[in-house]
Amino acid sequence: MTQSLGLILGALLALVLFVYTFWPENAFASQREKTRLDFLQERKEQLYENLRDLNFEFRAGKYPEEDFVAQRSQLENETAQLMAEIELLQQG
Amino acid sequence: MATFGSLALVLALALAAYNLFAGTIALRLLATGHPARISPERLADTARRAGIAGFYAVTAAAFALVWSVFTNDFSITYILEHSNRALPAAYKFAALWSGQEGSLLLWAWLLGTYGFVLRLMHKTDVKLYAYAGTILAGIQVFFLAVLNFAAPPFSLFRGAIPPDGNGLNPLLQYPEMVIHPPMLYLGYVGFSVPFAFALGALMMRYPGEKWIRITRSWTMVTWLFLTVGIFLGMHWAYAVLGWGGYWGWDPVENASFMPWLTGTAFLHSVMMQEKKGMMKSWNVWLIFSTFLLTMLGTLLTRAGLVSSVHAFAQSSIGSWFVTFMCIVAAVCIFTYVLQRSHLKTEHQLESLVSRESSFLFNNLVLLTACFVILWGTLFPILSEYVQGTKVTVGAPWYNKVAVPVGLFLLFLTGVGPLLPWRATSLRSIRRNFVIPVIALWAMVVVCLVAGVRPWTDGAFDAGNFYALVAFALAAGVLTAILSEFLRGAGVISRQTHRNILSATWLLTRRNTRRYGGYIVHIGVVVIVIGLAGAAFNRNQEQELALHDKLVIGPYSLEQVGATQDTNPNYDSDYALLDVYKNGKKLFQMAPEKRVYAASGQPQTMVAIHSLPTWDLYVVYEGTNPGTGQPIIKAFLNPLVSWIWAGLVIIVFGTLVALVPNLSSATAAPRVAARSTVPEPVLKGGD
């Protein structure tokens, strides 16, 4: 390939990429701030996950009864607090 | 094509620089809320597109280099030095990364590819992706700057262009070499992505831990590439270097192992952050160090700081890398100091006896292993500074120091899964340990009976001792993992009345990460068994005249002749050896010696007969100049094939872990709960 052909191809590539980058277009994604509610929902899902896991591991024989009950009520309390806040935010 | 390639590289640098600058300004404007003439979100989007366009530009440059290799364009110095006309097509691709310029271009291209995928997926979380994309652009600017100014792959050869190139290094003309470097690089480069997300999340004070979930598959895929890359490299060393081993604790091998260790630690400890919001600072630093270690690895491989059989390309790009690493470290420290209040732990550890604490110890040991390797690599420099003499820190030192650490890690691999998340008491789960411990001691007895004894002729034999410990721990850990599967499957089987096999299947589908992870652990155990086999390696070197015999283990190798072969790329000499066992002829082996035409370099090709019990490994060492007879070195390496089998299990396990969980009926309420909320939320943010 000759040098001039290389130059032409390079210039062409530059043009195409420039146009692609700066093409005026209105549809760009907006940067939404993550809300407190989003965050709480995520946390709730994770806590649900942890609770299911706890249940499963208990059934698999990894906890003695009293440990399990204590752990579960602790997790449930935390989740309940979270859900109360979610409800509050959803009403507001 | 050289002109086109050079132009494409300049273009790529300009685009990456624009991405970095526009991205930074846009994010800054958004964060501070300053009024600006242009919408910052629009500016951020042009930055993102510049990133995508940059990928096309790097691709064009890589294509130009490949094109030049295939069209034998020896006017380009790089092509002249790394290829020749007779080189087979697959190795022409390998020429792309056999030299420094080419491999840096590969780095940049892979980074571009990762960034391309990431930028296309930005709708998942536009802001977080904007941060991550901008950070990736910063890394890309560095590599493209090196490619444009310090190591240009398209520089032209001055003077009359020779009719043929110098050819590819014979050591690299081996099938694995076509995939080993790209795999390793995919692993190295891939850690840029979780790094960019972690740094970005910290910069923007990202609420919650969802970024971990977003990057989870990235991290796992990257880890898999790095693992496969390392093992392919081991297999290459084993099959090509011809010294009968696969890991020589060479600085370049170490350099790839260090980020693997910290990356593995990160994969584990990040689960604690995801589940319980713990260890946030720790994880951030783990991924920062992993990224810096990948840079160090590239630096060691590419800049020839240390003497090594692997440093195929050496030059002065070292200062570029050192500067870049300093900048990265400064940015990391600055961001951390500024935002560390964001990393406060939400939970504390409840008990020493819990999955969490086992992860703590796992991290500790992995990092100690990393320290051991770093220490061994740097000690010669330290020694020279302190006592004025340089010393060698070679394989014997690593074997003695790293093996105990590795065995301790293996021990944790067995204990960890048996401990539940959160707290419990040791007493209550003691029975879970009974069977694994029995298996462990049973294996000790079996080994002692079989002759794996920690002493030979009254003297303590460290190799045998470690092998014994490794086999015993392997038995214990395997039992522990299997019991974990069975226990889980038992629960499902009781609830759904399935048979245990289909229950195990369901169990794995429902929590692919955990059980996929356990499969990976099984792979690790299998590998350890293979590694422990090295304690019983033996070898025999002998000059063999026609019909002479070399005896090793149960085999007897008879020289029955020699043959030659020639092709445009190289000439070969083969020694033909009939292998007998118990007086019966089993098969023939033909170790080979090649002389490559383009480079004039000789290279041995090992003949390997691999069985589950051992590898019979035969090298054509050369000929005795006095007698003209071939010198044959034979190795009997027990259990080596277990290492490669273990790798296959690891790959399988990681793939399982990458499959999304089967959404169970238990997940139904979760979905319902989710769908009641998000609509107004999504709109509310605009």
Place this chain on the structure above:
Amino acid sequence: MGAFRSPGIWMKTAQAAVLAVCMCFTLGASDASTRFDRLSHRLMCTCGCAQLLGECDHYGCPDRGQEAQELNAGIAAGSADQEIFDSFVARYGATVLAAPTTHGFDLVAWIAPFLVLAAGLLGTVLLVRRWKTNPAVAQTAAAASDPAAIDPAAKALREQIRRETDFDGGAGL
């Protein structure tokens, strides 16, 4: 192999299996060559290939042959390991030893990793202990186990949570 004399078919089968697997572990080689093998794996090839003398295999190595000869001479003369190493160090410098020695500053190379591991272990255990006795954690734990601390609204929520997260054994899958 006295341990193998107990009767029983399963025992015999086990013997056979164990023997088959462990055939590979029975070593046998002449003394001088074993010693050469052992010592050459503790010395470096000095040509700059960064390989152990016993493993250096690159074609046309300028130094391997001479080093091997010296080592063989040392073994034939019946010198002790240390004497052989000393003569190598005298001739080629300290870098000819594949690992640091165990005296002087070199000892630091051996100790540091284990020191770091021990310090890390101790640190981790102490950390966990401190976390455990952390009053904030103890408080939440106490609150969790205290039924009086739960008001009715929270109780309803908790029941909902328990319903939604109870393990249902995968019914409906």
